[in-house]
Amino acid sequence: MPAPIQASNDRYPGEAGVEVANITKSFGPDEARVTVLNGVSLTIRKGEFVSLIGPSGCGKSTLLKVVAGLSEADGGKVSINGKSVREASREKAIGLVPQSPALLPWRTILDNVSLPISINPNANAGRKLRDPKEILTSFGLGKAIDRYPAQLSGGMQQRAAIARAFVFDPEILLMDEPFSALDEMNRDQQRMGLLDFWQSNQKSVLFVTHSVPEAIILSDRIVLMAAHPGRIAEIIDVDLPRPRNEALYATDAFRDLEGYVRNALRKVMEAAHV
Amino acid sequence: MSSSIAAEAAPKAKTSSPMARMAGDWLPPAVTFVIVAVLWQVVALNNPYVLPTLESVGNSMASDPHMYWANMLVTCQEIVIGAGAGILFGFLLAVAMSELPIIEKAMMPLIVVIMVTPVVAIAPALVVAFGFGMLPKYIVTGLVVFFPMLVNSLAGLRDVDQKALDVFKTLHASRWETFRDLRLPGCMPFVFAGLRIAMPLAVVGAAVAEFVAAGQQAGLGSLVTISAAQADLPVTWASIALLCLLGVVLVSLLALLRKRVLWWSDADVIGR
Numbered sequence: 244m245p246a247p248i249q250a251s252n253d254r255y256p257g258e259a260g261v262e263v264a265n266i267t268k269s270f271g272p273d274e275a276r277v278t279v280l281n282g283v284s285l286t287i288r289k290g291e292f293v294s295l296i297g298p299s300g301c302g303k304s305t306l307l308k309v310v311a312g313l314s315e316a317d318g319g320k321v322s323i324n325g326k327s328v329r330e331a332s333r334e335k336a337i338g339l340v341p342q343s344p345a346l347l348p349w350r351t352i353l354d355n356v357s358l359p360i361s362i363n364p365n366a367n368a369g370r371k372l373r374d375p376k377e378i379l380t381s382f383g384l385g386k387a388i389d390r391y392p393a394q395l396s397g398g399m400q401q402r403a404a405i406a407r408a409f410v411f412d413p414e415i416l417l418m419d420e421p422f423s424a425l426d427e428m429n430r431d432q433q434r435m436g437l438l439d440f441w442q443s444n445q446k447s448v449l450f451v452t453h454s455v456p457e458a459i460i461l462s463d464r465i466v467l468m469a470a471h472p473g474r475i476a477e478i479i480d481v482d483l484p485r486p487r488n489e490a491l492y493a494t495d496a497f498r499d500l501e502g503y504v505r506n507a508l509r510k511v512m513e514a515a516h517v
Numbered sequence: 518m519s520s521s522i523a524a525e526a527a528p529k530a531k532t533s534s535p536m537a538r539m540a541g542d543w544l545p546p547a548v549t550f551v552i553v554a555v556l557w558q559v560v561a562l563n564n565p566y567v568l569p570t571l572e573s574v575g576n577s578m579a580s581d582p583h584m585y586w587a588n589m590l591v592t593c594q595e596i597v598i599g600a601g602a603g604i605l606f607g608f609l610l611a612v613a614m615s616e617l618p619i620i621e622k623a624m625m626p627l628i629v630v631i632m633v634t635p636v637v638a639i640a641p642a643l644v645v646a647f648g649f650g651m652l653p654k655y656i657v658t659g660l661v662v663f664f665p666m667l668v669n670s671l672a673g674l675r676d677v678d679q680k681a682l683d684v685f686k687t688l689h690a691s692r693w694e695t696f697r698d699l700r701l702p703g704c705m706p707f708v709f710a711g712l713r714i715a716m717p718l719a720v721v722g723a724a725v726a727e728f729v730a731a732g733q734q735a736g737l738g739s740l741v742t743i744s745a746a747q748a749d750l751p752v753t754w755a756s757i758a759l760l761c762l763l764g765v766v767l768v769s770l771l772a773l774l775r776k777r778v779l780w781w782s783d784a785d786v787i788g789r
């Protein structure tokens with residue numbers, strides 16, 4: 244992949260990226276209404292990788308769904324490079340990687356990854372569509388393009404789902420615990436695959452995870468959420484040099500940060516139990 | 518391509534010679550059939566008024582193949598046109614219901630009322646309304662297959678993978694794109710389950726239609742009633758055997774079609 248690899252991110256301070264402003268969301272009937280998101284605000288700059296971490300049930304998926312336009316917030320505003328979520332969706336600016344690969348079992352891997360190009364073709368004008376074959380090759384699935392999802396391992400399926408989200412060059416990628424269904428070894432392999440790919444294709448990413456090392460190795464910033472009601476407890480900068488690789492796990496800087504994030508997470512969870 | 522996939526996806530059979538495997542598949546049912554045939558003959562030889570002997574059934578078919586063929590064609594016609602229309606209409610109504618919930622709300626109660634009314638009871642009324650031609654028979658045959666097709670197709674269209682639907686929504690897929698690329702292919706396992714129920718019912722429906730909406734007195738079902746009234750047991754049982762054959766052929770054709778269309782569904786089951 245002939246892409247420039249930079250020590251720091253390609254950030255453009257002047258440009259908006261994704262702005263989440265004061266989002267509130269609650270579920271349930273009036274008398275038993277539960278506030279799931281309570282005034283959540285955050286910014287994802289262009290080309291920035293942001294992870295969302297927090298206890299389960301704190302509203303991470305709900306926030307992601309609001310940003311994806313799959314769920315309507317009760318209050319607040321999301322803008323994607325200055326556009327509303329609805330406009331962004333119409334322009335095919337949002338790439339989604341769900342928790343399960345959700346590939347179409349009757350299509351080959353190549354046809355699955357080509358799907359976002361054939362859907363809503365009006366939005367293809369003037370964008371840098373990727374060649375599905377090439378993107379699958381760079382995800383290590385070059386030999387699997389003519390296979391069907393059921394013939395691939397769970398890890399390979401999830402990689403194809405990630406390729407499907409990158410192929411149409413969206414402005415923001417939303418990933419909801421994409422590796423959580425995989426076993427540990429597979430998960431680490433897929434994580435490194437995503438890290439490599441992202442470092443040569445720096446796109447804005449909002450990445451939900453419950454793994455602290457995963458959040459650190461991938462992210463520029465980690466957004467720590469607290470539960471009941473869901474809110475942002477802390478935003479942690481990950482000032483580790485890029486490009487990163489597995490060797491980073493063994494460094495003191497990584498371990499220090501991991502200790503710090505785990506501690507912050509523990510505090511958030513203890514506070515919830517009092 | 519698809520054949521190699523089917524081969525890969527298929528569970529690896531235990532390594533035994535093909536001859537032995539074939540014997541293992543065919544021998545037990547063959548033994549059952551032989552035992553039944555022997556018992557049949559014993560009963561038939563001792564009680565000629567209960568069952569005809571197998572040779573008399575065979576002789577009856579051999580002596581007048583054109584008569585059987587002509588009647589079988591009539592029954593086939595009822596199945597192809599009547600059940601075909603019932604299947605198509607059931608599927609299309611399911612599509613309309615899944616796309617426009619108001620249609621389901623408006624029509625489901627009426628359809629349930631029609632479906633709990635015994636077809637056998639409606640048939641004479643249809644004869645009065647539509648005369649002794651083929652139309653009442655088409656309607657009866659169609660009615661019998663319509664409901665399983667509707668219910669199964671609707672379940673299939675609803676059973677869409679929610680995560681895949683989320684992906685379609687974020688891409689701002691049109692309704693048509695979502696239907697064409699997600700709901701329609703995704704509902705096929707249910708459609709085939711519906712067809713698997715509908716095929717034998719189509720034969721039942723055609724035979725019942727000929728019983729109750731006799732009219733032209735043609736078709737294998739009519740042949741059964743007429744010959745039974747005359748105690749002509751070889752003809753009765755020959756007609757029954759042909760109806761049975763018709764059902765077997767339909768179900769086998771369906772299984773072949775399913776293999777071609779739905780190989781991915783079976784592969785899917787094995788893959789997970």
Ligand SMILES: Nc1ncnc2c1ncn2[C@@H]1O[C@H](COP(=O)(O)OP(=O)(O)O)[C@@H](O)[C@H]1O
Pocket residue numbers: 270271279298299300301302303304305306
């Ligand atoms: N559609 C819904 N209806 C009612 N409650 C919901 C719905 N979606 C999520 N919730 C609730 O909102 C809370 C946050 O859920 P979620 O965003 O899935 O959490 P997370 O992804 O952080 O584990 C949970 O308590 C969940 O029960």
Ligand SMILES: [Mg+2]
Pocket residue numbers: 303304305419
């Ligand atoms: Mg979640």
